[in-house]
Amino acid sequence: MCRSIRTLRPPMTPEVTDEDVRAAALQYVRKVSGFRAPAAHNRAAFEEAVDAVAEATRRLLDGLEVRGRGAARTDT
Secondary structure (H helix, E strand, O other), rough: OOOOOOOOOOOOOOOOOHHHHHHHHHHHHHHOOOOOOOOOHHHHHHHHHHHHHHHHHHHHHOOOOOOEEOOOOOOO
């Protein structure tokens, strides 16, 4: 679907930044909405969707377990 979204889970991407997560969320919302940049009257909904997708992506990545490595991310 979104060929420009790269895999963010370890070990494919050992260090995932908030910018990586936001970029993936932005690409997804652009693809689904059909807008590269929304008109002013759609901007709030577009940005809310990007934030929601980024949050869901971060929760997913935080919850994934890579076989033999334990949790993908740890908060230490």
